[in-house]
Amino acid sequence: MSEGVPFARVALVGLGLIGSSIARAARAAYPGIALAGFDLDADVRARAAALGIVDALPADIGDAMAGADLVILCVPVGAMAAAAAAIAPHLAAGAIVSDVGSAKAPVAEALRAALPGVTLVPAHPIAGTENSGPEAGFATLFRGRWCILTPAADAPGEATARVAAFWSGIGAKVEVMDAARHDLVLAATSHLPHLIAFTMVGTASHLEAVTEGEVIKYSAGGFRDFTRLAASDPTMWRDVFLANREGVLEVLDRFLGDLAGLERAIRAGDGEALFDWFSRTRAIRRAIVYEGQDTAAPDFGRAPAA
């Protein structure tokens, strides 16, 4: 292993937005690294091969594992158990297995069951776009974004440190967290926002009183901000909600309570309650921009070109 290169050969299982972005980012950060890829979908394999983002793209998942010292499962949360079972017989000795699932506690259980004795350092890069597939990935996706590691209790500290180094090397900021806490934090910062966005976009598009054409036409009034999240991969998100059901329902319950309070204020004409609430939420955005997790460009800079 060369200086500063935490792994010599990385195998990526699943070559969608995240898997293909890791491939591109690793290639850019670690020029000598060997990258193997696999995808259950032959069409995705062919497209990834055409893009040239990995060195080897065997049709057999076992062949992709050969010699890999890091294997990252980049498949929907609901497919993790099957992917882990498929790689189990083929892992090189000492290989570390990681994943990029958005729910960590249930995935950890699935990986442990399928991979007894294997060093597990699950990860969740808090980065993404609404696009899917190997063409959608790009090398800078993780730059400046957080990647949360939730190492198994029995994972050696050295293994966690190597996975952390891998993510730092491709531009991410790394944090180590307990899997259960991860799931609650992400329920609030990611899962509930997606559920709300999916709901809102669906609601607006099937109102009887307002046509879908009107909704699209006048979407710049606010609605369009929800549509990016609501355009995210349906399979991925179905799995996240099923896997992190408890965390999502807990935060949803709080949201519904708050929404009922604002609904009462509107019904009662209580302008003061509305003003107070709306004043507090402004500060949060300033903090997010300050932390570099968003841009302050007005309208995200999406004013149409001249």
Added chain:
Amino acid sequence: MSEGVPFARVALVGLGLIGSSIARAARAAYPGIALAGFDLDADVRARAAALGIVDALPADIGDAMAGADLVILCVPVGAMAAAAAAIAPHLAAGAIVSDVGSAKAPVAEALRAALPGVTLVPAHPIAGTENSGPEAGFATLFRGRWCILTPAADAPGEATARVAAFWSGIGAKVEVMDAARHDLVLAATSHLPHLIAFTMVGTASHLEAVTEGEVIKYSAGGFRDFTRLAASDPTMWRDVFLANREGVLEVLDRFLGDLAGLERAIRAGDGEALFDWFSRTRAIRRAIVYEGQDTAAPDFGRAPAA
């Protein structure tokens, strides 16, 4: 009135984001136009004067009306009645009065009561950013965006045509609509999305189990998309919800019904129902991007700079 310039002298009452953007856009589109401005807040007047965005900025609202053939009220919806009463004694003969409020039926009533006999052509440009104040405005804010006119029943067609020409000239696409219909359409495309965003951001920032610091840190998982809307002007939005109470409550009711359905699906582990819903919402975004009301740049192009 020169060729292609629908008004010779425009008076803008309220010099926040929208008023100051109209001033800049009109200056750019109609070089010879005379622009008068007024703001109840002396500090805003001073800042607008320093920016040089209008020709005249009298401390007396009556002086700003002198000779204006178009007066546009750019104040929060709840301040429209007072603004209309303040300009009433000073309007030049034949002046057309418009506004930019986000709720139209209640504003139309307030304007009619305060301005009997005056030609009223209310407008709502579907454009904005989360920033406020005269510094936040820019000349291209309305470019490619829709502006909905809701002329009073007794407004001459010629007056509506002139106001339409004014907005077209500064880059907007113009539509004429009944005020009540406007309020329902905007409840779906703008008011409810803002209410939901305000709620979501408030909820996430006062959870006991998750700290505000964590919410900010991991906001790129989806939460940050809500924060732009939730950073919008509190006074403006308080007034919108109070003014368009019925439209907002009607659409909110549908949203809550849909959300309850998805909650049941999560609780029951009904992945098929979730997948079906999430698949439908993707198409809406493609249509919005196709219509030029959003950009297809992944992540709105807000990946951090290299």
